Amino acid sequence: MRTDCVPLGWRPDVSVRMWSRCGQTCPSVGAMENPTTDLLALKRVRALVRSGSARAVRIGAGLTRTEVARAAKVSARSLARWESGERLPHGAAALRYGAILDSLMDEHR
CATH class of the missing domain: 1.10.260.40 (lambda repressor-like DNA-binding domains)
Incomplete structure (x- = not known):
């Protein structure tokens, strides 16, 4: 888990927890397509x-x-x-x- 991000919540449509770093939303590693x-x-x-x-x-x-x-x-x-x-x-x-x-x-x- 990234320690520099804060959780934003769960996105069930992509089965990944979303994180925010510097105000930008980014998916965790689990969101990689491949x-x-x-x-x-x-x-x-x-x-x-x-x-x-x-x-x-x-x-x-x-x-x-x-x-x-x-x-x-x-x-x-x-x-x-x-x-x-x-x-x-x-x-x-x-x-x-x-x-x-x-x-x-x-x-x-």
Whole structure:
């Protein structure tokens, strides 16, 4: 369970407890549509961040940090922390960021 979130209540339509962090609603891990696929995607995006490849992909695509941050629905500061290795992406934001990176890498193949 995330210790930085507070419970909002139960959503029986998706069988998951909803949480709030910084005023945003986010599902707990139980809400992953395909937990195995999502965990593999999370592992992949974190590996890209750790290696510095995530930043290289963004720059290679000619995109600014702000543009990618908006698309991933995170702040530019969060993206900067991920790219610098200060923090690792997590949750739905990490999955969105990973999908963006995958799309950018597929486009340049």
